[in-house]
Amino acid sequence: MGDETAEDDELVRAVIALMDHADDVRRLGVRANADTPEDAARARRFGAQGIGLCRTEHMFLGDRRELVEHLILAENPDEQREALDALLPMQRDDFTGILEAMDGLPVTIRLLDPPLHEFLPDYTQLAVRLAHEEENHEDKPRTHKLLAVKRLHEENPMLGLRGVRLGIVIPGLYTMQARAILEATAARTAAGGDPQPEIMIPLVGSPQELELMKAEIIGVAAEVEKETGTKLTFKVGTMIELPRAVTLADQIAKVAEFFSFGTNDLTQMTWGFSRDDVEASFFSTYLEKGIFPVSPFESLDVEGVGLLVEHAVKAGRKARPDLHLGVCGEHGGDPDSIHFFDEIGLDYVSCSPYRVPVARLEAGRSATAGSASA
Template identity: 55%
Template sequence: VFGNTGNDSGSGVSFTRDPATGEKILYGEFLLNAQGEDVVAGVRTPEPVLRLQVEMPEVYRQLQDVRHTLESHFHDMQDFEFTVEQGRLFMLQTRNGKRTGFAAVRIAVEMVKEKLISADDAIRRIPADSLSQLLAPVFDASARKTTQVIARGLPAGPGAASGKIYFSANEAEAAAQRGEKVLLVRVETSPEDIRGMLAAEGILTARGGVSSHAALVARQMGKVCVCGASELQIDYSTNTLHVRGQNFRKGDFLSIDGTTGEIFPGEVKTSPSDVVRVLIDKDLTPAESPIYRVFAQLMQWADQRRTMDVRANADQPDQVGHAVAFGAQGVGLCRTEHMFFEGDRIDHVREMILAENADERGKALAKLLPAQRSDFAGIFKALKGLPATIRFLDPPLHEFIPHDEASQRDLAEKLGISVDRVARRVKELHEFNPMLGHRGCRLGIVYPEISEMQARAVFEAAAEVQAAGIKVRPEIMIPLVGFPKELELQIEVVHQVAARVQKERNVKLSYLVGTMIEIPRACVVADEIAKSAQFFSFGTNDLTQTTLGMSRDDAGSFLPRYQEEEIVRQNPFAVLDQGGVGKLMETAVKLGRATRKDIKLGICGEHGGEPDSVKFCHQLGLAYVSCSPFRLPIARLAAAQAALKN
C-alpha cells in the first residue's frame, strides 16, 4: 500500500492510549501524502493523529473502531502503524506499546474496571520498579527541552532536583535554613554529612556506587541522588566544581535527575509527585488526584495477594511516619548511629570516643541516653504497635571524629582537652580496612557500656510508650556476628539491662534479640547462632561485599566491564547475587530453622526493595523484606507478583 499518492493518503503511528499518561485516547501522529518511514525519519514534522478528525473524519472513525478491536483482542495497550491509500485505511502491524510507569499503572487499573483484564493480570504486568516514577518529582517537560546534559552518573535516588551547590554539609544545612534550595555536592558522603543530606533537595557525588553511603541514605530519606559521576572534578579548597570545560562555584545552580543519572547546568523547573503530596505532604486529597487513586487501588490489590510482610529501613520518627504512610508493617532496620548527628549529640559521641577509661565513657554515654531514649520513644509511637528492629552501633568509631587539624582544634576547645589528645586518639583509631575492623558487635564486646546504654534507651522508651497505652514490639539486632559467642555476650548485656529497667519501672516488656547475618561465617554456622538468636535479618549490603570480596564504593571502576564480559549480569549491589550470596542465604535459612523452627527471618539490605531480590526472598520463605520508605510500594507489588507466580 502507498500513503504518498496524494492528499487523500498518508501514514501514521498511533497508540490505543496515551503512553505517557495512560489516558484512554487515540494518541499518535501522521503525515499526509507520506510513507511510514517519512513519519519516523524526522524530515517532515508529523501532525497529531487527532487532526485526522478534520482531514479524514471517516478514517478517524475507523481508527477508533480499530482501537477498540485491538484492545478487546490483545487485552493491552497497542502501538500500531497504519497507512491510508486514497481514503482507504490499511493496518500494517501492531504490538504491545511501551509506556511510562504511571501510564502502566493507570492502564492496568482502568482495564480491570473495563473488564478487559483481571486484578491478578494487572499486578503481573506492571514492572514493580516503574512505581518509582509515581513517587518522584520530575523535571517540567518544557523546561527539560531547553537544557543540555553536561555529565552523567549512576541513578541512585529517583526524581528531579535543582538547587544551589554547596560542598559541605554544614553550609548546606545553613543555606536551607535561610530558605535556599540546596544541592549537596561531595566527592563522597559519610555519616557526618547526614544533616546536610537531610537539608538538601538532592545529593550529587563524584565517587561511589548504587550501594554507597550517599545512595543508601538518599533512598531512605526519599532524596534525589546521582552518585559516581566520575567526570566531576571537585575542589573543596576553592569551593568549585569543574566538568567538561565548565566551572561552577558555591551558590551556582545545578540540576540532577536521579532516575536517569543526568546532570544539567542551572535551575530546571520541577513538578512534585501527587502520591507524595497526598501521603506525606498532605496538601492534596485523594479526591483531587486521579494519579493517587489508581496507585491506591493497585496497592490494595497487591496487599490482598502478597504473603510476605514489608517493613521499612528508618532511623527517625518522621521517617517512620512516612514509612507507615507508604504501607510499612514495621521497621526492619533502625540504624542507631544515624541518630548521633542530631543537635549536639555528636559532641557527646566524640567525648565518649575520646574517653580514656570506662568511667569517662560512662559519663559521655549518660549524656547520649536521653536523646536515644527520646528517638526510640518517637519511633515506637509512630509505629502504633508495629515491630521495630533496632540495630546497635555498627560503624567503626573513626567515622564520628574529625580528621582535619582545624576541626580537631575546635573539638579540643569544646571538650576542654588538648589538641594532641584528639590527634593521638584519631591516630589510634586508624584502620587499614575499617569495614572488616573494629565495628559491629566487636565494639559492644570491647566497650559493653555502649551496648548497655543503647539497651537502656530502648527499654526505657518502650516502658514509657507502653505506659501511655501503646503496644511496643522492640527487636534488638546485634550486627556483624560471625561467632556464636559474640552474640551470647551481647544478649547477656541486653537481658541484664532489660531486667533492671523492668524492675525499676515495674513493667513487663516483650522483646526479641537477634542478629544481622552479613558475613559468610554467620551463614555456615547459622545453626549454632540460632541457639541464641530469635531472629535473623540478612544484611545483604555487607553480605555481598564480604562474599564477593568487592567494595561497594570502589566496584564502579570495574563492574561495567564485568557486565560487558558477562562475568556478572547485573550490579550485585543493586540486584541480589542469587548464585552466590543467595546460596549462603539458603544455607543460613536451612540451618537456622533446623535449630529453631519458629525463627523469624527477614532481609534489611537495600536488596529488600529490588523486585527480583524480593521474589527470591519469597522463594526462601522469609517473613518480611525491609527497604527504604520510598521503595515500599515497589516491594509490596513485587511481593504480590511473587505470590501470584507461586
C-alpha cells in the same frame, strides 16, 4: 477538566484496588528502613508493616558526634560513664518517637554499627592543626587526642572495630542503647501504646559474641522492669552479613530470636570488594563483558550471595523453627530479589519508605506466580 478529573479518580481507584489485591494474596511481609519518627510515619502511610532497619548511627550526627568522640577517647570509666549518661536521654527520646509512630508494629533497631573512624577527627587534619597551634604558641594542646586517633586508626575500617565488636570493646555502649530502647518501650507501654522493639546486634560472626551481648541486654531489661514496674516485651536477634555467620547459622539461631540479612555487606564480604571503591572503577567493564548481568548491589547475586542466604534460612530454621527471617539490605526493594526472598521462605523484606509500594506489589506478584506454577 471534568473528564480529566474523572479519569484521574478512576486511575487512583484502580491502583488502590491493585495494591489491595497484592496485599490480600502476598505471603511476604513488607517493612521499611527508617531512622526517624518522620520516616517511620511516612513508611506507615505507604503501607509498611513495621520497620526492618532503624540505623542508630544516624542518630549520632551533629552535636552528638562530639559526645561519641568523648566516649571513644575516654581514659577511664568515669569519663566513659559521663559520655554515656549524656547520650542516654537523647537516645531514649529517639526511640520513643519511632515506637510511637510505629505503634503496634515491629521495629527492628540495629545497635551502633559503623567503624570508629566515622566518629573521630581526621588524623592528618588534626596533626596539621596541632602543628599550627604549637607554632603559634596557642594554649590548645591536642597531643593526647592525636595519639588516640593514631592508635585507633585502621587501614581497612570496614573490616575492623565495628558492629558487635564495638559493644564488646567499649563497655556500656550497647547496654546504654539497649537501656534507651527499653526505657522508651516502658514509657510507651505506660502511655497505653503497644511498642514492639526488636534489638539487633550487627556483624556477629560467632554465637559467643551474641551470647555476651544478649546476656547484657537481658540484664538491663530486668533493671528497667524493676525501676518502672512495667513488663517488657522485646526480641534480641542479629544481622547476618558475614559468610562465617552463614556457616554457623544453626548455632547462632539457638541464641537469636530473629535473623535480618544485611545483603549489602554480605555481598561485599562474599565478592571481596568494597562497594564504595569498585563501582566507579571496574563495574562498567564487568557489565560490558557480561561478567555481571547487573550490579550485584542492585539485584541480588542469587547464585552466590543468594545461596548463602538460602543456606542460613534452612540451617537457622532447623535449629529454631520459630526463627523470624527478614532482609534489610537494599535488595529488599528490588523486584527480582523480592521474588527470590519469597521463594526461599523469608518472612519479610525491608526497603526505603518510597519503595514500600513496589515491594508490596512485587510480593503479591510473586505469590500469584507461585500459585500459578503450582
